[in-house]
Amino acid sequence: MKTVLTNKNISIRTRRRALECYIEPILMYGCEAWTISKQTQKKLEATEMWFLRRMMRISWTAKKTNDTVLEEAHTTRLLISKIRKRQATFFGYVMRREKLENLVTTGMLEGKRSRGKQREKLIEGLTDWLKAGKSLEAIEATKDRKKWRTMIANAVKQGT
Structure with missing residues (x-):
């Protein structure tokens, strides 16, 4: 793909589309289960910029x-x-399935917590992104598909 993405005869719009169709799906494989920390977010943004700089043939020393x-x-x-x-x-x-995955995702399993700082849960990252306030509000919003889709659309529109 390097020859296609760095080819100056192909418009930047077409090269960007090729990047979105062929490379981003590989990069985002399994992203639904990731917990994105600040450090991970910086690495993903750096990767995105690296691809753009390679496409535009801009050296990192420029x-x-x-x-x-x-x-x-x-x-x-x-x-x-x-x-x-x-x-x-x-x-x-x-959340709408209400099976074992639901319990694992919300972290409502019985047992003792391990020592030390607890890992960030997927629900915590999503509530911050959706600006839902509390995680229970986000869980309740998933029951109503229209409301949930509206929350997602608003968060995407804000670009956070």
């Missing part, structure tokens, strides 16, 4: 900011919002 590269490519950062949207869609599906 003194160009990420904003300048995004302007030249006529695009914005979309990878994190795509991942969050897929996570939210999957989470809604799991």
Whole structure:
């Protein structure tokens, strides 16, 4: 794909589309189950910018900011919002099923918690992204598909 993505004879729009169709699905494989920390988010954003810089043939030693590269490519950062949207869609599906996956995802299993700082749960990351306030509000919103889709659409529109 390197020859296609770096070919100057092909428009940037077509190269961007090829990136979205062939490379991003591989990158985002299994993203529905990820918990995205700040560090992971930075790495994903860096990867997205690396792809854009390679497509535009901009060296990492060139003194160009990420904003300048995004302007030249006529695009914005979309990878994190795509991942969050897929996570939210999957989470809604799991919550409506009300089976074992539901218990595992919400973390409402019986037993003792391990020592130390607890890992971030998927629900916590989604409630922050959706600005739902509490995780119970997000869980209740999944029961009503129309409301859940509206929440997801609003979060994607805000671009967080």
